[in-house]
Amino acid sequence: MLHNFGSINLDHVYRVPHLVRPGETLASHDYRIGLGGKGANQSLAMAKAGGRVCHWGRLGHQDAWARDTLSRAGVEVSRVTLVDEPSGHAIIQVDDRAENAIILFPGANHGFRRADLNKLVAGTQSGDWLLTQNECIGLDKLIPLADNHGLKIAFNPAPMADDVLRLPLSRCWLLFVNRTEAAGLTGLAPDAGPEALLDALVAQLPATEVVLTLGGEGAWYQLGDLRLHQPALPVKAVDTTGAGDTFIGYYMAALQARLPVSECLKRASTAAALAVQRSGAAESIPGLNEVEDELKGEPS
Numbered sequence: 001m002l003h004n005f006g007s008i009n010l011d012h013v014y015r016v017p018h019l020v021r022p023g024e025t026l027a028s029h030d031y032r033i034g035l036g037g038k039g040a041n042q043s044l045a046m047a048k049a050g051g052r053v054c055h056w057g058r059l060g061h062q063d064a065w066a067r068d069t070l071s072r073a074g075v076e077v078s079r080v081t082l083v084d085e086p087s088g089h090a091i092i093q094v095d096d097r098a099e100n101a102i103i104l105f106p107g108a109n110h111g112f113r114r115a116d117l118n119k120l121v122a123g124t125q126s127g128d129w130l131l132t133q134n135e136c137i138g139l140d141k142l143i144p145l146a147d148n149h150g151l152k153i154a155f156n157p158a159p160m161a162d163d164v165l166r167l168p169l170s171r172c173w174l175l176f177v178n179r180t181e182a183a184g185l186t187g188l189a190p191d192a193g194p195e196a197l198l199d200a201l202v203a204q205l206p207a208t209e210v211v212l213t214l215g216g217e218g219a220w221y222q223l224g225d226l227r228l229h230q231p232a233l234p235v236k237a238v239d240t241t242g243a244g245d246t247f248i249g250y251y252m253a254a255l256q257a258r259l260p261v262s263e264c265l266k267r268a269s270t271a272a273a274l275a276v277q278r279s280g281a282a283e284s285i286p287g288l289n290e291v292e293d294e295l296k297g298e299p300s
């Protein structure tokens with residue numbers, strides 16, 4: 001079982017001709033509310049990929065539908081608590097070039113207390129995986145607690161912020177980073193090349209597996225001297241929201257199924273390539289049959 005300590009958000013998605021500029025008032029040409037949150041998206045992707053995942057999260061009572069959506073997809077939700085606080089939400093603009101800009105309101109995602117973390121970790125078994133992102137509070141406590149309990153930690157430091165630099169990242173087995181996150185962790189410029197980013201990451205975290213996702217430039221895996229590259233599928237993106245989460249969920253499901261890293265990368269990249277061709281976060285995550293058809297070269 002993989003445990004995912006992660007955000008659950010209500011995504012308010014506005015399609016706009018361009019991302020709003022300072023001082024500008026801009027009319028959107030489409031608006032939807034859907035399930036999102038990096039944590040929820042990753043759990044959903046993992047379940048859709050056939051993985052076994054238990055989500056740890058908090059939601060306002062009025063939004064129980066989000067928990068039901070996760071449950072229907074096969075996510076174990078007994079550790080998703082309904083609380084008397086507003087749920088987290090995201091205001092997302094997506095422009096005609098598929099670029100996005102996101103404002104987060106953490107809400108219930110920031111309500112975890114130390115006692116909650118102790119209880120959640122106590123319910124796991126040594127050797128289980130713990131996946132997490134940077135949208136819930138308490139990672140400075142959770143990472144050492146989970147490591148001491150024998151959990152293998154996979155961390156996606158998204159959204160990247162200064163607090164990530166103070167976390168004991170050497171206690172993580174696996175890091176999922178995009179270019180911005182890799183640059184933030186290493187202090188390199190965001191336009192640094194993949195080799196420079198990977199060199200800096202291995203120097204900083206020599207024992208940690210790193211998966212570097214670069215959108216249209218593909219994805220890299222690194223552990224020590226070993227590096228693998230997975231090219232991206234050539235697709236036209238309409239909305240990249242949640243594509244990174246889709247990648248991570250599919251990767252972790254393939255890892256759980258003990259597939260080799262090259263296959264984990266291939267499946268994850270294929271799932272992400274399907275996701276970017278659809279609008280929305282959770283609703284853009286493809287099913288396993290679609291990913292397998294694509295891998296076989298059949299149209300889904």
Ligand code: RIB
Pocket residue numbers: 007009010011035036037038041089090102135241242243244245281282
């Ligand atoms: O990664 C995409 C997600 O980021 C969205 O679903 C939004 O909720 C934010 O958390």
